[in-house]
Amino acid sequence: MDNKPDKNQVKKIQKEIDNLKKVLRKLELRPCKHDADILQKEKEIEDIKRRVRSLEIRRECCIYTWWKDKLIVYHGNVITQKFHRSTCKYFNWKNCTEIFRARTEAVEAGYAPCSMCKP
Ligand SMILES: [Zn+2]
Numbered sequence: 001m002d003n004k005p006d007k008n009q010v011k012k013i014q015k016e017i018d019n020l021k022k023v024l025r026k027l028e029l030r031p032c033k034h035d036a037d038i039l040q041k042e043k044e045i046e047d048i049k050r051r052v053r054s055l056e057i058r059r060e061c062c063i064y065t066w067w068k069d070k071l072i073v074y075h076g077n078v079i080t081q082k083f084h085r086s087t088c089k090y091f092n093w094k095n096c097t098e099i100f101r102a103r104t105e106a107v108e109a110g111y112a113p114c115s116m117c118k119p
Pocket residue numbers: 083084085088089090091114115116117118
């Protein structure tokens with residue numbers, strides 16, 4: 001499959017998050033002399049927190065896509081007794097209601113591989 005998300009991408013995002021959290025801790029410890037300082041500090045903290053949140057969402061999406069990619073699912077057509085890959089146009093076809101987690105599972109159930117997607 002093309003452009004699959006890799007673990008390195010997740011690691012890279014995690015590193016960015018860790019760095020931002022370090023900056024945040026330092027920022028929180030920075031002493032403030034007057035009100036303007038406090039306001040400025042709060043603004044900076046809020047900004048970093050927002051960046052961390054958006055990175056965390058990106059990280060979750062990456063992990064999710066990565067796992068979804070690893071999950072191999074075949075759909076079997078209960079009428080034609082053929083099974084298909086998720087990329088096949090017949091994957092979500094009518095009567096394609098049987099779900100298999102592995103190729104062997106489908107074959108053992110008496111299903112034949114589709115001649116189009118060759119699972
Ligand atoms: Zn197919």
